[in-house]
Amino acid sequence: AQSVTQLGSHVSVSEGALVLLRCNYSSSVPPYLFWYVQYPNQGLQLLLKYTSAATLVKGINGFEAEFKKSETSFHLTKPSAHMSDAAEYFCAVSASNSGYALNFGKGTSLLVTP
C-alpha cells in the first residue's frame, strides 16, 4: 500500500512570496504522484503529475514539483504567490498494486495575504 504525508495543514504566504507545500510519500512499488487543488465549493482539479518521466514536473498556474526518490518527496512550489492561489491543496499517490486508486494526503490550506 502507499500513502502520502503533507506537512502543515495550513500555510500562509504573502502575495509575491515563494509557495512551498510539502509532500512525502511511501510506496513499495514505483509510484505515480499528483497534486490537486480545490477551490471553495468545487471539486478537485489536477495541478500536475509525476509518471516516471522527468523528475521536475511543471503544471498549471505556474506550479511545479520535483520528484526526489532519495527523499521520498514531491514538494509543490510556485515562485510568486498570487491571491487567486488561495485554496486547499492535496498530494496523492497511486500505484499498480492498488488498482491505481488515489491515496490522498490530508491537505494543506494555502492562505495568501496582501
Next chain:
Amino acid sequence: DVKVTQSSRYLVKRTGEKVFLECVQDMDHENMFWYRQDPGLGLRLIYFSYDVKMKEKGDIPEGYSVSREKKERFSLILESASTNQTSMYLCASDPARGGTEAFFGQGTRLTVV
C-alpha cells in the same frame, strides 16, 4: 472535456433513511471512485469500481454499498444514514492506466439530521 456529474450538490436526509448518491461520467472511463472528504482528514476512499458490476472496498466501506450497472454510472448507497455520514462526497473517474488523471465531480454535501 471530461465531465463527471453528481446528481445533487446538497442533500439533507434523516437518520435511518436509505440514500442514493449518483455519479455519471461521459468519457467511457473504466475506473470510478467514491471518496468522502472531511476537514482535517483529506479524501478517503470508500469504494471503487474497475468494470461494470465490479467493485472493490476502499479504506472506509462500512455503512456504504455501491452499484455499477452501466459503465458510465456509479452509485453510492447509504443503507441507513447516520449522522456520522454527514460529509462531502466526491465521485471521480479515470481510464484505468497508471499515471492518468482522475477527474472529479463537484461533490455532494450530505447532511444527515
